[in-house]
Amino acid sequence: MKFPKNVILESVAERKNHPDYGLEFVQELGNDDAGFDEMVVVIFKYKDKYYSIDIQHIHGKNNYDDWADEVDCPEVVRREAIQYYWEEVKQPV
8 A cells, every 4th residue: 555755754754653644653673773774664554454664774875765755565464573582591400
């Protein structure tokens, strides 16, 4: 589905809701490495369906600078971030 670029930038890229248009921020997946080589996927909700958009900042250039007046955002069923952690396991003595 296509969304207006200004709505995506005002809401989704800023990770906040856009009540006038009816967008609801849901989740951000990925890492922001202090704005350098950043790649995040933002999930948002619109009319009971979920959509995603990739926000990229690579080598000093933002991908949204090249977006047209409308941005195509694919519908997603579910995207999850899986995080692992390591814990030392000690053998009983």
